[in-house]
Amino acid sequence: MNIESIRPFAASRPRSNDAINVKTQIRIGLVGFGTVGSGAAKILFDNADLIARRVGVPLSLTRIVDIDVTADRGVVLPEGVLSPDLDGLMNDPSIDIVIELVGGYDFAKHVVLEAIGKGKHVVTANKALLAVHGEEVFAAANRAGVDVGFEASVGGGIPILRSLTEGLVANHCLSIVGIMNGTSNYILTQMKREGREFQDALAQAQAAGYAEADPTFDIEGIDTAHKLAIMVSLAYGSPVNVKDVYTEGIQRLSALDVRYASELGMTVKLLGVAKFRDGEIEARVHPTMIDKTAPLAQVHGVYNAIHVVGDAVGDVMFYGQGAGSLPTGSAVVSDVVDIARNVRKRACGRVPPTSFQMDCRVPIRIRPMEELTTRYYLRCMVPDQPGVLSKIAGILGNHSISIASVLQQGRQEGQTVPVVIMTHRASEHAVQTALQDVNRLSSLVSEPITLIRVEDQES
Amino acid sequence: MNIESIRPFAASRPRSNDAINVKTQIRIGLVGFGTVGSGAAKILFDNADLIARRVGVPLSLTRIVDIDVTADRGVVLPEGVLSPDLDGLMNDPSIDIVIELVGGYDFAKHVVLEAIGKGKHVVTANKALLAVHGEEVFAAANRAGVDVGFEASVGGGIPILRSLTEGLVANHCLSIVGIMNGTSNYILTQMKREGREFQDALAQAQAAGYAEADPTFDIEGIDTAHKLAIMVSLAYGSPVNVKDVYTEGIQRLSALDVRYASELGMTVKLLGVAKFRDGEIEARVHPTMIDKTAPLAQVHGVYNAIHVVGDAVGDVMFYGQGAGSLPTGSAVVSDVVDIARNVRKRACGRVPPTSFQMDCRVPIRIRPMEELTTRYYLRCMVPDQPGVLSKIAGILGNHSISIASVLQQGRQEGQTVPVVIMTHRASEHAVQTALQDVNRLSSLVSEPITLIRVEDQES
Numbered sequence: 007m008n009i010e011s012i013r014p015f016a017a018s019r020p021r022s023n024d025a026i027n028v029k030t031q032i033r034i035g036l037v038g039f040g041t042v043g044s045g046a047a048k049i050l051f052d053n054a055d056l057i058a059r060r061v062g063v064p065l066s067l068t069r070i071v072d073i074d075v076t077a078d079r080g081v082v083l084p085e086g087v088l089s090p091d092l093d094g095l096m097n098d099p100s101i102d103i104v105i106e107l108v109g110g111y112d113f114a115k116h117v118v119l120e121a122i123g124k125g126k127h128v129v130t131a132n133k134a135l136l137a138v139h140g141e142e143v144f145a146a147a148n149r150a151g152v153d154v155g156f157e158a159s160v161g162g163g164i165p166i167l168r169s170l171t172e173g174l175v176a177n178h179c180l181s182i183v184g185i186m187n188g189t190s191n192y193i194l195t196q197m198k199r200e201g202r203e204f205q206d207a208l209a210q211a212q213a214a215g216y217a218e219a220d221p222t223f224d225i226e227g228i229d230t231a232h233k234l235a236i237m238v239s240l241a242y243g244s245p246v247n248v249k250d251v252y253t254e255g256i257q258r259l260s261a262l263d264v265r266y267a268s269e270l271g272m273t274v275k276l277l278g279v280a281k282f283r284d285g286e287i288e289a290r291v292h293p294t295m296i297d298k299t300a301p302l303a304q305v306h307g308v309y310n311a312i313h314v315v316g317d318a319v320g321d322v323m324f325y326g327q328g329a330g331s332l333p334t335g336s337a338v339v340s341d342v343v344d345i346a347r348n349v350r351k352r353a354c355g356r357v358p359p360t361s362f363q364m365d366c367r368v369p370i371r372i373r374p375m376e377e378l379t380t381r382y383y384l385r386c387m388v389p390d391q392p393g394v395l396s397k398i399a400g401i402l403g404n405h406s407i408s409i410a411s412v413l414q415q416g417r418q419e420g421q422t423v424p425v426v427i428m429t430h431r432a433s434e435h436a437v438q439t440a441l442q443d444v445n446r447l448s449s450l451v452s453e454p455i456t457l458i459r460v461e462d463q464e465s
Numbered sequence: 466m467n468i469e470s471i472r473p474f475a476a477s478r479p480r481s482n483d484a485i486n487v488k489t490q491i492r493i494g495l496v497g498f499g500t501v502g503s504g505a506a507k508i509l510f511d512n513a514d515l516i517a518r519r520v521g522v523p524l525s526l527t528r529i530v531d532i533d534v535t536a537d538r539g540v541v542l543p544e545g546v547l548s549p550d551l552d553g554l555m556n557d558p559s560i561d562i563v564i565e566l567v568g569g570y571d572f573a574k575h576v577v578l579e580a581i582g583k584g585k586h587v588v589t590a591n592k593a594l595l596a597v598h599g600e601e602v603f604a605a606a607n608r609a610g611v612d613v614g615f616e617a618s619v620g621g622g623i624p625i626l627r628s629l630t631e632g633l634v635a636n637h638c639l640s641i642v643g644i645m646n647g648t649s650n651y652i653l654t655q656m657k658r659e660g661r662e663f664q665d666a667l668a669q670a671q672a673a674g675y676a677e678a679d680p681t682f683d684i685e686g687i688d689t690a691h692k693l694a695i696m697v698s699l700a701y702g703s704p705v706n707v708k709d710v711y712t713e714g715i716q717r718l719s720a721l722d723v724r725y726a727s728e729l730g731m732t733v734k735l736l737g738v739a740k741f742r743d744g745e746i747e748a749r750v751h752p753t754m755i756d757k758t759a760p761l762a763q764v765h766g767v768y769n770a771i772h773v774v775g776d777a778v779g780d781v782m783f784y785g786q787g788a789g790s791l792p793t794g795s796a797v798v799s800d801v802v803d804i805a806r807n808v809r810k811r812a813c814g815r816v817p818p819t820s821f822q823m824d825c826r827v828p829i830r831i832r833p834m835e836e837l838t839t840r841y842y843l844r845c846m847v848p849d850q851p852g853v854l855s856k857i858a859g860i861l862g863n864h865s866i867s868i869a870s871v872l873q874q875g876r877q878e879g880q881t882v883p884v885v886i887m888t889h890r891a892s893e894h895a896v897q898t899a900l901q902d903v904n905r906l907s908s909l910v911s912e913p914i915t916l917i918r919v920e921d922q923e924s
Contacts, residue, residue, distance in 0.1 A: 050635075053636070174799065243519075
């Protein structure tokens with residue numbers, strides 16, 4: 007494409023508030039030159055002309071700060087751009103936007119709040135920071151009159167937060183259900199396709215570069231809970247304490263249950279689930295059985311997908327790569343562009359980082375997990391002898407839990423065999439209490455019953 | 466949710482350009498109170514509090530214009546809102562935004578240009594208008610310094626245009642491939658599931674309310690071509706003449722070919738396809754065979770899905786209801802909110818309607834269809850006798866078309882039988898020329914060969 011012949015940076019026509027003090031360039035500083043940082047930098051350099059033609063002014067990445075100034079990240083930088091000098095960046099009055107990509111809590115928070123304090127706009131991909139310290143960051147940004155962008159914190163390159171706050175802005179959000187962590191989805195995909203046990207699939211994911219050496223945040227559902235908390239707070243205009251999000255990971259899932267799911271026409275996914283119910287919000291993360299024909303069941307490997315139901319739009323799904331240098335970098339730069347467009351038009355605060363106006367938010371109760379009602383998959387390891395199932399069914403019945411179907415394959419007289427019970431909708435409290443009752447009776451089960459919640463993917 | 470106790474309309478904090486002349490309300494006029502119009506009105510009334518809490522000022526739908534002021538659309542309107550008085554709306558200086566939902570070309574264009582001429586911002590769902598007269602509308606809006614929103618023109622409630630211009634703004638778009646017309650996708654789904662012939666499935670779609678009495682635009686691919694032209698012009702910053710989009714509908718598709726597709730592990734969909742190739746753009750609409758496991762093959766009934774590949778983000782897919790009163794209304798209101806946010810911050814023109822700055826666009830050549838290379842499905846009706854296939858293969862070979870596989874099921878000596886040929890990648894020009902050669906020989910084929918293009922859904 008020949009773009010030599012055009013004037014890429016001229017605005018189409020001066021408007022009222024362009025006339026004075028027109029920005030001819032937006033300057034950007036980047037803190038943290040790791041995987042996502044190098045992706046964002048590569049995009050800002052390689053696609054600079056394209057971006058300038060869209061925004062109307064060039065975006066110039068003039069400072070990158072990282073302790074490591076020697077490693078090759080595969081990005082050719084102009085001389086003097088990369089340094090370990092954070093103060094130099096913070097005290098450079100020409101920098102309009104600071105991108106924070108150091109990750110973690112403390113230092114990242116310091117960087118973000120210092121930048122805000124200096125009157126700079128902030129872009130971050132740090133879901134942990136936002137899920138835990140988001141309110142503090144947003145309040146500081148509001149006081150300083152600067153923008154905070156964090157599209158990259160959820161769903162990698164998928165423009166899901168922008169869709170919640172802009173594209174679906176006219177909707178009461180009825181539910182958000184999604185696969186939000188590529189590492190655990192990769193592991194589950196391997197367990198299903200190759201029949202592997204969790205530890206084996208994890209080791210393979212680590213070898214393939216899809217899981218970190220310490221995979222805790224990913225496999226224990228913490229990362230998904232952070233992302234869900236961010237989405238819920240945007241969708242409902244209610245601050246969310248991530249501790250109120252029930253969080254259960256995939257680390258205790260067995261190959262046996264993955265296989266039974268297939269036999270039942272279902273697939274196990276680690277889902278983040280938020281639903282609006284009678285003025286309250288359900289917000290929970292756990293391994294979930296869904297019908298194998300459901301759209302989310304078609305999402306394999308490191309892909310993410312988020313299914314949103316709005317009262318007007320009905321159901322909408324967003325699908326893409328939930329992580330990686332360039333996909334996440336794409337989301338980072340989309341926020342930089344968004345803010346640059348605001349800077350150019352002096353329209354900062356146009357969309358508040360909280361989606362709702364700060365003083366129009368209303369806390370909504372996050373419903374405790376025991377108030378959930380859903381369907382359950384229960385796998386009981388029982389001695390293969392008459393009467394056992396009827397005793398278990400009796401205990402479930404005492405707790406008003408109705409059985410939809412029972413699956414028992416193979417018989418091994420005198421041995422322990424798995425019996426799979428699918429329940430009708432029941433209350434979490436009743437199910438947990440009933441399982442305690444059953445688990446206490448070693449004559450009935452040789453190990454604690456395995457429970458997996460079933461999601462019907464209606465609103 | 467109790468929102469009585471909050472001040473929904475107060476901005477969180479005055480900013481520089483809020484201080485003067487603050488808008489305390491954004492007023493909206495709607496022209497065309499049909500299916501989409503009543504959906505948009507219902508959302509603006511029912512979700513008014515929610516929207517005000519997000520935008521910071523209330524949006525007030527104060528005038529609706531339609532010839533029919535008596536029909537019940539299921540929306541309760543304040544007295545005096547609905548009238549046939551278009552001049553009253555246009556000459557009401559308090560109206561900031563005009564929503565055009567009359568459809569068609571001439572009157573819609575008149576409404577849009579008159580509103581722009583009066584300095585009012587415009588929201589429309591009219592893809593036909595934009596695909597044909599978009600350049601004229603955008604130029605007028607640019608001159609008048611007003612915004613034009615048209616998210617609802619593509620993909621119903623799916624925020625796809627906003628994603629192309631904002632969420633994926635940092636990307637060179639490599640391809641856009643999608644199911645963009647719910648009516649034809651519904652018909653194709655019925656043909657596949659129930660083995661119906663096209664005319665039968667169309668009649669059923671009409672009976673079910675999914676196809677109009679005159680379904681020409683939908684089934685002949687014209688609607689998809691309009692939508693593709695709009696997306697291409699946004700993605701590439703190049704004006705697109707919809708006449709340059711090769712357009713072939715589903716009206717000649719037979720149940721036999723749908724069944725063969727299934728036997729070959731594929732599904733037939735009406736796709737809009739745009740690809741960036743060596744500095745040029747492919748833009749085409751036709752029935753297409755895709756692998757039955759491809760994400761787009763999972764899109765059934767009236768749903769739409771659009772698969773975008775960007776150089777940074779990789780592949781992203783958007784899925785949802787592509788039509789209907791409330792889903793399309795949701796997109797209409799998202800544009801109203803977007804413009805209201807601009808009005809409030811005096812930031813109109815923040816994102817140009819052409820996605821690229823008007824003077825930064827560069828015409829890109831739309832590659833003529835005969836320059837396409839892809840794989841082909843060819844069904845030949847041949848006499849069941851030795852030597853026929855080898856003659857056809859010989860003619861294909863003379864045109865450098867290489868055969869990947871041949872499928873011939875059942876034998877009926879002396880009768881006409883279908884033979885299905887799948888080719889390797891070949892040039893459209895070569896295939897069309899070869900088919901002419903074969904079709905001329907009535908000893909080889911009893912009717913013209915049926916051709917369906919095959920898409921591999923790579924970038």
